[in-house]
Amino acid sequence: MVKIGNIELSDFPLLLAPMEDVSDPPFRAVCKENGADLMYTEFVSSEGLIRDAAKSVQKLDIFEYERPVGIQLFGSDVETMGSCAEIASRVNPDLIDINYGCPVKNVACRGAGAALLQDIPKMVKMTESVIKSTHLPVTVKTRLGWDDNTKNIQDVAERLQDIGIKALSIHGRTRVQMYKGAADWSLIAKVKENPRITIPIFGNGDIDTPEKALEYKNTYGVDGIMIGRATIGNPWIFNEIKHYLKTGEKLPPPTMEQRVDVCRRHLEFSIRWKGPVAGVFEMRRHYTNYFKGLEHFKPYRMRLVEAPTFDELDSILKEISNDYSEMVC
Numbered sequence: 001m002v003k004i005g006n007i008e009l010s011d012f013p014l015l016l017a018p019m020e021d022v023s024d025p026p027f028r029a030v031c032k033e034n035g036a037d038l039m040y041t042e043f044v045s046s047e048g049l050i051r052d053a054a055k056s057v058q059k060l061d062i063f064e065y066e067r068p069v070g071i072q073l074f075g076s077d078v079e080t081m082g083s084c085a086e087i088a089s090r091v092n093p094d095l096i097d098i099n100y101g102c103p104v105k106n107v108a109c110r111g112a113g114a115a116l117l118q119d120i121p122k123m124v125k126m127t128e129s130v131i132k133s134t135h136l137p138v139t140v141k142t143r144l145g146w147d148d149n150t151k152n153i154q155d156v157a158e159r160l161q162d163i164g165i166k167a168l169s170i171h172g173r174t175r176v177q178m179y180k181g182a183a184d185w186s187l188i189a190k191v192k193e194n195p196r197i198t199i200p201i202f203g204n205g206d207i208d209t210p211e212k213a214l215e216y217k218n219t220y221g222v223d224g225i226m227i228g229r230a231t232i233g234n235p236w237i238f239n240e241i242k243h244y245l246k247t248g249e250k251l252p253p254p255t256m257e258q259r260v261d262v263c264r265r266h267l268e269f270s271i272r273w274k275g276p277v278a279g280v281f282e283m284r285r286h287y288t289n290y291f292k293g294l295e296h297f298k299p300y301r302m303r304l305v306e307a308p309t310f311d312e313l314d315s316i317l318k319e320i321s322n323d324y325s326e327m328v329c
């Protein structure tokens with residue numbers, strides 16, 4: 001069993017990666033129903049949260065059925081990050097995660113996210129400040145380093161473990177790489193192999209099939225895998241991987257009826273969370289993902305993104321289920 005502080009997970013947990021504009025409560029709900037073992041909120045700006053900005057506060061919405069769930073914070077100011085850990089802890093997540101991996105300009109060029117990989121003493125101070133400000137386990141998500149010349153993940157892992165983080169998720173790319181090239185898990189494996197490291201090490205980057213999950217589990221020896229992009233429009237990947245790890249056999253791909261059912265659940269959760277108007281509106285960006293690769297789908301998509309109510313959407317979804325029922329996904 002893998003433990004993060006006192007949170008007990010399975011032997012080889014599968015984590016839903018934090019993803020801005022993706023891993024909100026409705027999406028997390030369908031990932032949970034399809035096998036995710038630990039999930040994170042989208043990243044929450046500490047600058048926004050400290051000023052009570054609506055967008056940041058809303059990201060603190062978590063629900064009992066999601067547990068265990070972590071709130072992820074990012075920021076550039078040590079004190080503010082501490083204060084925000086305290087604020088986030090009040091909504092009682094299972095853990096607080098710190099983002100030291102975000103490569104995008106708006107974040108990394110303002111001294112937050114992956115920028116901290118260029119200033120390890122500050123990263124250590126920030127992490128201490130967060131740990132001191134919460135009773136919850138604190139975890140970190142980061143990358144291998146800033147660029148090819150500064151792949152300092154070994155040092156980062158030891159120093160952060162020494163001050164008390166309870167797990168580390170590593171995306172096998174540098175900041176400069178952004179999302180280019182293949183993720184390199186060999187340095188993640190080195191962190192895991194370091195005899196000084198006792199906290200769980202989760203590997204992240206490019207896992208998109210059950211076969212790859214098994215291969216990377218065996219090759220790199222990580223304690224679990226965090227999955228991001230491959231879950232989008234495809235949340236059943238968690239159970240597919242679990243089944244494959246357990247039996248060595250692949251589950252059949254979801255039928256069209258199952259795809260439609262998960263999409264409908266997502267819509268229901270969206271409406272439950274945001275109400276009938278905003279819930280329907282926010283769901284619009286997800287239909288393309290759920291029905292990727294379907295021939296002649298455009299007219300259905302147009303109707304899905306225009307339909308104003310659940311009932312209308314439900315009847316279009318039923319039509320899709322019928323019209324594409326023969327299709328193997």
Ligand SMILES: Cc1cc2nc3c(=O)[nH]c(=O)nc-3n(C[C@H](O)[C@H](O)[C@H](O)COP(=O)(O)O)c2cc1C
Nearest residue numbers: 017018019020042043099171205206207227228229
């Ligand atoms: C749309 C999108 C949003 C993301 N937002 C976040 C975020 O809020 N916090 C974070 O730590 N990483 C974020 N990431 C990075 C992912 O968590 C993950 O590290 C990355 O996608 C690599 O994993 P994958 O190859 O399984 O997708 C985001 C990635 C994507 C594609």
